[in-house]
Amino acid sequence: xxxxxxxxxxxxxxxxxxxxxxxxxxxxxxxxxxxxxxxxxxxxxxxxxxxxxxxxxxxxxxxxxxxxxxxxxxxxxxxxxxxxxxxxxxxxxxxxxxxxxxxxxxxxxxxxxxxxxxxxxxxxxxxxxxxxxxxxxxxxxxxxxxxxxxxxxxxxxxxxxxxxxxxxxxxxxxxxxxxxxxxxxxxxxxxxxxxxxxxxxxxxxxxxxxxxxxxxxxxxxxxxxxxxxxxxxxxxxxxxxxxxxxxxxxxx
Amino acid sequence: xxxxxxxxxxxxxxxxxxxxxxxxxxxxxxxxxxxxxxxxxxxxxxxxxxxxxxxxxxxxxxxxxxxxxxxxxxxxxxxxxxxxxxxxxxxxxxxxxxxxxxxxxxxxxxxxxxxxxxxxxxxxxxxxxxxxxxxxxxxxxxxxxxxxxxxxxxxxxxxxxxxxxxxxxxxxxxxxxxxxxxxxxxxxxxxxxxxxxxxxxxxxxxxxxxxxxxxxxxxxxxxxxxxxxxxxxxxxxxxxxxxxxxxxxxxxxxxxxxxxxxxxxxxxxxxxxxxxxxxxxxxxxxxxxxxxxxxxxxxxxxxxxxxxxxxxxxxxxxxxxxxxxxxxxxxxxxxxxxxxxxxxxxxxxxxxxxxxxxxxxxxxxxxxxxxxxxxxxxxxxxxxxxxxxxxxxxxxxxxxxxxxxxxxxxxxxxxxxxxxxxxxxxxxxxxxxxxxxxxxxxxxxxxxxxxxxx
Numbered sequence: 001x002x003x004x005x006x007x008x009x010x011x012x013x014x015x016x017x018x019x020x021x022x023x024x025x026x027x028x029x030x031x032x033x034x035x036x037x038x039x040x041x042x043x044x045x046x047x048x049x050x051x052x053x054x055x056x057x058x059x060x061x062x063x064x065x066x067x068x069x070x071x072x073x074x075x076x077x078x079x080x081x082x083x084x085x086x087x088x089x090x091x092x093x094x095x096x097x098x099x100x101x102x103x104x105x106x107x108x109x110x111x112x113x114x115x116x117x118x119x120x121x122x123x124x125x126x127x128x129x130x131x132x133x134x135x136x137x138x139x140x141x142x143x144x145x146x147x148x149x150x151x152x153x154x155x156x157x158x159x160x161x162x163x164x165x166x167x168x169x170x171x172x173x174x175x176x177x178x179x180x181x182x183x184x185x186x187x188x189x190x191x192x193x194x195x196x197x198x199x200x201x202x203x204x205x206x207x208x209x210x211x212x213x214x215x216x217x218x219x220x221x222x223x224x225x226x227x228x229x230x231x232x233x234x235x236x237x238x239x240x241x242x243x244x245x246x247x248x249x250x251x252x
Numbered sequence: 253x254x255x256x257x258x259x260x261x262x263x264x265x266x267x268x269x270x271x272x273x274x275x276x277x278x279x280x281x282x283x284x285x286x287x288x289x290x291x292x293x294x295x296x297x298x299x300x301x302x303x304x305x306x307x308x309x310x311x312x313x314x315x316x317x318x319x320x321x322x323x324x325x326x327x328x329x330x331x332x333x334x335x336x337x338x339x340x341x342x343x344x345x346x347x348x349x350x351x352x353x354x355x356x357x358x359x360x361x362x363x364x365x366x367x368x369x370x371x372x373x374x375x376x377x378x379x380x381x382x383x384x385x386x387x388x389x390x391x392x393x394x395x396x397x398x399x400x401x402x403x404x405x406x407x408x409x410x411x412x413x414x415x416x417x418x419x420x421x422x423x424x425x426x427x428x429x430x431x432x433x434x435x436x437x438x439x440x441x442x443x444x445x446x447x448x449x450x451x452x453x454x455x456x457x458x459x460x461x462x463x464x465x466x467x468x469x470x471x472x473x474x475x476x477x478x479x480x481x482x483x484x485x486x487x488x489x490x491x492x493x494x495x496x497x498x499x500x501x502x503x504x505x506x507x508x509x510x511x512x513x514x515x516x517x518x519x520x521x522x523x524x525x526x527x528x529x530x531x532x533x534x535x536x537x538x539x540x541x542x543x544x545x546x547x548x549x550x551x552x553x554x555x556x557x558x559x560x561x562x563x564x565x566x567x568x569x570x571x572x573x574x575x576x577x578x579x580x581x582x583x584x585x586x587x588x589x590x591x592x593x594x595x596x597x598x599x600x601x602x603x604x605x606x607x608x609x610x611x612x613x614x615x616x617x618x619x620x621x622x623x624x625x626x627x628x629x630x631x632x633x634x635x636x637x638x639x640x641x642x643x644x645x646x647x648x649x650x651x652x653x654x655x656x657x658x659x660x661x662x663x664x665x666x667x668x669x670x671x672x673x674x675x676x677x678x679x680x681x682x683x684x685x686x687x688x689x690x691x692x693x694x695x696x697x698x699x700x701x702x703x704x705x706x
Contacts, residue, residue: 041270047406047563047591049334050269051482052570056585058267086270087483095270 008078009138010035011238012102014093015068017042017061017083023068023108027236030116030207032077033141037100040065040083041092050085058085097241103135104209109236120205122150122198128211129170132240136209137177139238147174148185150201152194162188199232208237271485275494278477278484280421281560282498285473287424288557289364289616290506292550293371293527294467295513297613300523302463303454304514307507309463310470314503316668317471319661320627321499322651323634325492328478330637330647331703332487335571336479336564337626342575344633347698351691352684353626354572359683360622361565362599364472366606367615368558369395369402373607374527375550382547395607402559403600406566407586407593420556427549432508435537439515448518465671466613468620470506473557474499475623475630476564488648512537527612565599566592577695614679617672621680624665631662644705 017040086092167186191197298306327340342350373395522529534546573583
């Protein structure tokens with residue numbers, strides 16, 4: 001964890017065992033530039049002791065997980081595997097993402113992609129962009145992927161002010177991280193419903209990179225914006241985690 | 253299982269087990285298993301035997317449970333593994349004691365579950381009577397039906413009912429809070445009600461102890477928390493808190509319940525009303541609404557206690573099987589539902605047979621006896637482990653008042669058995685002899701693994 005700065009950004013990929021949903025080879029290829037934390041979880045009902053399930057299904061589950069890990073390794077990814085027998089996979093995913101210090105979590109899409117060439121990066125203010133930028137740069141190291149920065153205008157902002165105050169500085173941040181300038185597209189949008197706008201836009205892209213947001217009233221009432229986008233988007237979504245919650249998790 | 257890596261005790265790639273239960277779910281397991289009996293089945297029976305002094309019987313039970321909960325807490329934080337009492341006793345006292353406690357724990361839970369289901373049958377039959385519906389089934393028939401249903405659901409149900417259990421316990425506590433709050437003031441004469449005048453010890457002092465032995469079934473739940481110790485988050489903190497906390501909580505509720513019930517209705521009337529006497533106490537406090545609330549509460553509480561006991565019994569069988577004290581087939585999990593169907597059937601089947609037998613007091617006492625045997629040996633296990641201090645024994649919670657607490661815990665656990673009916677002692681003792689026989693027949697060559705340590 002101490003050498004995190006020297007290593008590429010990391011992504012948590014979770015798969016259900018022993019019969020994982022198929023992972024798109026193209027997605028595996030794109031993620032291979034990152035440090036991949038491959039979490040296999042085996043769901044155990046409450047009637048069953050997780051230890052009992054491990055006794056019986058441990059070997060099968062491990063073999064299934066190793067097979068997936070090999071697919072990542074075959075395209076050059078640095079893979080860490082974790083295998084957990086759990087009564088609550090959401091608990092497990094969030095615990096492992098903290099323990100492994102993952103920068104982002106993959107939410108796969110229902111359908112396969114032919115190719116991953118266009119990435120949509122919607123974000124809210126600059127502080128949001130600051131967390132996403134290094135991750136996006138690590139993700140598109142092959143220098144062939146188009147990246148669109150999408151800024152949804154907030155009240156009082158105009159397209160011009162968005163471009164000068166938010167999008168341009170964010171683009172500069174991305175370039176500093178090594179992103180090709182000519183692959184970057186900047187886009188500012190005014191809309192009443194950011195979620196709708198992002199979901200609609202995502203249809204033209206192969207992948208969405210999204211920052212985890214701070215709680216807001218909307219979050220409390222309707223679930224988080226990322227959550228809604230993740231549920232409705234038809235493309236894979238990488239949710240970049242908030243930093244500074246290392247001490248959380250674990251306890252109760 | 254086929255051609256993959258060989259599995260050994262020291263795995264190079266550890267396959268982790270998620271701990272998913274926090275403090276509240278752990279408390280709900282303990283409270284949910286216990287509260288079904290103490291409040292919703294026993295008040296009538298206990299008051300009939302000991303009068304208002306049944307309060308003391310429940311208090312005695314609480315003290316004994318606490319004397320055992322403290323040593324159990326230390327052992328559970330030292331060995332936060334699934335298996336509970338069996339695990340501690342087998343590690344400290346070897347395979348014979350382990351075998352007796354483990355099989356005793358399984359059968360004790362089977363007796364307890366049959367007892368709870370009989371309670372459920374009484375409540376359901378009461379409900380039909382209140383609604384004026386002609387009843388096609390007897391109490392035993394209703395209990396049998398629910399026993400079959402619970403076993404089937406536990407094998408095929410894939411929805412986790414953990415949240416449901418929390419809700420059930422929450423609503424039970426809300427119902428009881430209202431009942432005890434209002435009823436308590438009423439019983440003290442705040443609303444101008446006359447107490448039923450009655451001697452505190454109408455039947456003398458000996459029934460206080462025999463009643464304590466009978467109602468001890470109301471305190472079997474806290475050890476079930478240790479049965480799932482491997483699944484509890486932050487076990488160093490949550491295990492002692494949930495075990496001790498649930499005993500204190502239900503103990504207080506029981507004593508208050510008896511106080512209110514005997515004050516408002518008098519013990520003779522309670523005795524006539526039997527298993528569902530508390531419903532009439534509810535009616536005395538708040539009319540039809542009170543009766544309905546407690547009737548609903550009784551249905552929920554007895555059902556959740558029965559269900560929790562079936563699941564714990566299955567876990568006890570697994571713990572025995574992992575140490576080779578019973579054949580390995582019993583721990584098979586079916587791939588479709590991922591539930592241990594053999595172990596669950598080994599819980600559900602005998603429960604049905606016991607319901608057919610159907611004598612509530614005997615079921616309760618044998619359940620208590622088998623548990624008290626384990627409780628006593630848990631205390632002995634603590635004494636042995638403290639003296640021998642084997643490598644790997646590093647509890648994070650230390651039992652206060654050592655060695656007085658575990659010595660008293662063991663003596664009172666074994667002593668309470670002496671106040672049970674001769675039939676219960678014969679049945680329970682016979683079962684323990686059979687478990688010892690099983691050890692000699694099947695498991696004499698088994699060695700229990702040492703405590704894991706670095």
